[in-house]
Amino acid sequence: MIRKYSKIILILLFIGSSVFARNKMDAQDSSKVSAAPNIHFSWLWGVAQLIPSPQWILANDKNNFGMRWQITPILFSFGMNKKLSPWRYFITDPLARQSGSIEMFITPEYFSTENKFKDNWLFRSGFRVYIPIWQKGEYASLSFASSYYNFNGNNGISYEAGIYLFAGIVGFQTTYMPNFRNSEWIFTIRLRYF
């Protein structure tokens, strides 16, 4: 059932998220929007992005450990201060994300299977919505995402839900990939420092 309608669900999620974000943006006082805040690249930020999120892949046939990295090419924050630009490109301050946002993400993931090293990589891209639940998302927030993945030439859709603490530094994500090796679940301890 989920497999049959997976593409429709993905499209609806994307449209729904976009409309929600658009409405939030319209509600803001555009006359007071100022330039983007002073967020810029630093080597420390670059090193922080190399920290992988460990994950455990539960498949019908085998269990494997893995690692996931996160790249955010673009993020729109609907939770942050209305006087600041809501757009972020690659570099995102934690509260812009956790206070409520929609982001496009790319995640390279490595699975420790018996395949060759180069055949163990999965690439996933999709959209994720963050919803603050405690102290404007700084203490706790949730996320929902859907994405497409590519693993050794096989494509499919995946769904994800997450919960985050400590300004999003630590979180737990569950990813479901209905078309992948007879259904696969991935449990990820999401570590993300900026």
Place this chain on the structure above:
Amino acid sequence: MINVLLKIVFLLLISLSYSCTAIYSTANSVGSSVASLFKSPAKIENKITNPKIDSARLSVLWVGHSTMLIQIDNKFILTDPVFTETVAFLSKRLIEPGIDIENLPQIDIALVSHLHPDHLSLGSLDLIEEKISELLISEGGLLYIPNFEFNSSELKWWQSSEINGIKITSTPVLHNGMRYGLDYNWLPKAFASYIIEYNGITVYFAGDTGFDSTTTIFKEISKKFPKIDLAILPIAPIHPREYSNIRHTDPHDAILIAKQINAKHIIPMHYDTFAEAFDTLGEAELLMRQEMLKNNLTDKEVIILKIGEQKVIIPKEN
């Protein structure tokens, strides 16, 4: 082999996540804070329910830590509002706030001196959102003020803003402005103190600052604001002094600042509210009283409040 390596990486990363949490908390107090998480904050008996004093031109109620409810004539200013049970996730409140939120008057201006979690509490702003008319924060601070109902603006050092007749001027201090650590470079001036002027009364709220005998900051403040009626100054954390003195004043430093800015009255703050690793309860107040003796200052000049206590600093003339 690779599975073993991945398991090691997994364990290392879990350790790293705990480290990040500790860094984030900024407090030097994780150990004692965790222990204090299981204790309830001490109760305050007979809290003030109506903080508006008609016979006062200037009064101050200490809500706790750096949260001060300042009344100047008919206006209310609230500094660094913190009402939550914890700050920085783990640092637990030792004593409940000095006033219940429902008894807070409408706040004309809320001032946030910097972005450290014991001064900028998003949960607290959420709790008192409807009570705040306007919020002012240090340069770059809007990054961490999400969409609230009230209007919020940044003030750069030496920049002034007049709101409902109250003039607020941001002034520099010796501190830092980061919130999560890595944002240190993004927020080079996100820490401030404030001069509050209304109807001829001038109050200096220092936020959080260190003191260095070579600094000219406080002399500059004194030059621009020669008549300061009241200085609200931090006096902790005290220990470890060799580390803290760059960022935090102790009672000795606070008196030196008060002398440099020629303040008529001093109210100490920033102590005995949240769990601290190195200071003991009552230590800051005791040292403050010793400094008062050394400097021949009376309790009319240095007004030591209890949390929840309100004092009239300048009464109305009949």
